[in-house]
Amino acid sequence: MAPQITELQAQLRRYATSQPADARAGTPSEDEAALTGQELRVFEAIYQSALEYAETSEGGLLPAPVAAALPILVQRGVVKMRPFNRVLDAITSCIKVAGTDRNSLCYWLGTSLVMLQEMQAADIGFSGDVELNGVIHPPPAPPPGSGATSCEYFLNQLIHHAYQTLVNDVANELQGLLEPAVFEQDIAIMQYDRPVRHSLARSFARVL
Amino acid sequence: MDHITQRLSTVLELFQRHQIPHKVRRQFFHQIAHFIVAYLLNQVLQRKALCTAHIGFQIKMSVSILDAWFLEHRRLIGNASYHMETLIQAANVLTLATNVEIFKTTESIESTFSRLSPAQIKKMIDLYHPDALAPEPLPPSVRSMVTKVAAFSNDTRLLLDSVLPLVEIDNVPHIDEED
Numbered sequence: 001m002a003p004q005i006t007e008l009q010a011q012l013r014r015y016a017t018s019q020p021a022d023a024r025a026g027t028p029s030e031d032e033a034a035l036t037g038q039e040l041r042v043f044e045a046i047y048q049s050a051l052e053y054a055e056t057s058e059g060g061l062l063p064a065p066v067a068a069a070l071p072i073l074v075q076r077g078v079v080k081m082r083p084f085n086r087v088l089d090a091i092t093s094c095i096k097v098a099g100t101d102r103n104s105l106c107y108w109l110g111t112s113l114v115m116l117q118e119m120q121a122a123d124i125g126f127s128g129d130v131e132l133n134g135v136i137h138p139p140p141a142p143p144p145g146s147g148a149t150s151c152e153y154f155l156n157q158l159i160h161h162a163y164q165t166l167v168n169d170v171a172n173e174l175q176g177l178l179e180p181a182v183f184e185q186d187i188a189i190m191q192y193d194r195p196v197r198h199s200l201a202r203s204f205a206r207v208l
Numbered sequence: 209m210d211h212i213t214q215r216l217s218t219v220l221e222l223f224q225r226h227q228i229p230h231k232v233r234r235q236f237f238h239q240i241a242h243f244i245v246a247y248l249l250n251q252v253l254q255r256k257a258l259c260t261a262h263i264g265f266q267i268k269m270s271v272s273i274l275d276a277w278f279l280e281h282r283r284l285i286g287n288a289s290y291h292m293e294t295l296i297q298a299a300n301v302l303t304l305a306t307n308v309e310i311f312k313t314t315e316s317i318e319s320t321f322s323r324l325s326p327a328q329i330k331k332m333i334d335l336y337h338p339d340a341l342a343p344e345p346l347p348p349s350v351r352s353m354v355t356k357v358a359a360f361s362n363d364t365r366l367l368l369d370s371v372l373p374l375v376e377i378d379n380v381p382h383i384d385e386e387d
Contacts (some may be wrong), residue, residue: 102222110226117229127320134231167236170219171370174212178247181209182270183258 045129088154100169109162116155126152135163210272216277218239220284234286240374241278241288245295246368252298253328253367259335261342272294290381294323301332306342311350314357325365326358342356 005043091108098104113130120126128136137160216237223233248267252258271292278289303322304310310320321329333354336346 015374080241104218106222106226106228106364109232110228113232114227131229131231134229163232163236167239167243170215170240173215174240174244175247177211177215179251181212182248182266183251183263185209185266185270 089159092158092161095158095165100165102166102169105162105166105169109159109166112159112162116140116152116159119151119155127150128156135160209270212244212342213273216253220281224284230284233284234288237278237281237285237288238291241274241291242372243370244274245291246370246372249298249328250367250370251333252302253331256335256337259302260337260339261303261305262339264299265341267295267299268303271299287381297321297323298328298332301329302336303342305333305336305346305350306344307348308349311347311353313353314360317354317357325363325366326354326361327364327366330354330358331366 091112095105095108098108116126116128117130120128120130136156142153219236220233223236228236252263252267275289275292278285278292282289297320301324304320309316312318317326317329333346333351338345
């Protein structure tokens with residue numbers, strides 16, 4: 001198993017098994033226990049999703065398990081800000097562990113985008129529209145305690161980070177390929193003592 | 209160029225597999241197309257060795273392959289091909305540098321090279337040198353006219369920022385993406 005996957009699993013396990021500070025201090029209230037239960041289910045979804053994804057060499061599964069879990073819980077008023085932020089922390093960790101593995105990055109970017117889409121559609125106070133606006137530069141941080149606005153802000157930040165990592169990675173790779181492909185290519189059509197390479201000749205004719 | 213179009217195809221395939229929304233796909237490929245243009249143009253503007261007619265033709269050939277890929281996938285990625293025109297015009301400066309007619313008036317320069325700033329055109333003409341493909345020296349009238357146009361222009365853009373701001377993608381004209 002790749003070390004990257006082991007680290008991913010370890011991080012998700014830590015998230016999934018950690019307890020809130022107030023719950024550790026004494027007997028948790030019924031609400032607190034329900035909240036922790038829901039929270040664990042969300043992390044379980046992320047964990048399973050990561051595991052199933054990691055084990056599929058062909059490129060992973062759809063981001064449905066994670067994306068579908070959250071809006072329903074938020075809509076029911078079950079998931080509050082604290083666990084939501086911890087879910088985002090978990091996904092942030094997954095994105096960090098993905099590094100420049102494009103398959104993983106695309107998976108978590110897709111997951112975060114679908115999650116944002118679902119929450120925007122769920123009428124729970126999100127104001128943006130990812131289908132219309134796409135990836136946005138995160139707006140100025142909202143005031144503390146502003147609920148859905150903060151959720152949307154942090155989710156947009158996360159999406160922007162994953163997206164920008166992907167853009168930079170692809171741009172870096174292309175940079176290394178462009179120089180030889182454009183400036184050092186062998187254009188036989190312009191070397192009069194050599195036969196014309198037909199594929200290049202066709203391109204050349206198109207440009208002219 | 210096949211290596212590059214293969215990489216782009218792989219990324220597009222990943223985007224489809226992971227259900228990245230259409231708008232985000234468009235943003236991504238616009239940014240990558242802009243990056244390619246900015247990188248290549250900045251190289252030309254900074255390296256005298258690249259300012260020849262031969263390199264101009266090489267750029268045009270390479271762009272034609274990239275452009276064909278962008279056009280082939282326009283239904284999925286939008287009008288990313290739009291960005292290529294800047295590079296085609298830069299290549300035209302190099303391949304047409306000795307053509308006095310193109311550089312005869314301010315209007316003909318501005319209309320032929322509408323996507324380039326006068327400062328960029330002047331820089332390429334300043335660095336231009338004859339090669340085996342176009343051995344004629346640069347006509348003095350070309351250099352003086354380009355210098356004049358640059359002197360009277362407020363547009364002093366030279367090197368392009370390789371990062372396209374996300375907000376600018378919305379300013380790119382749409383083409384019929386359903387064709």
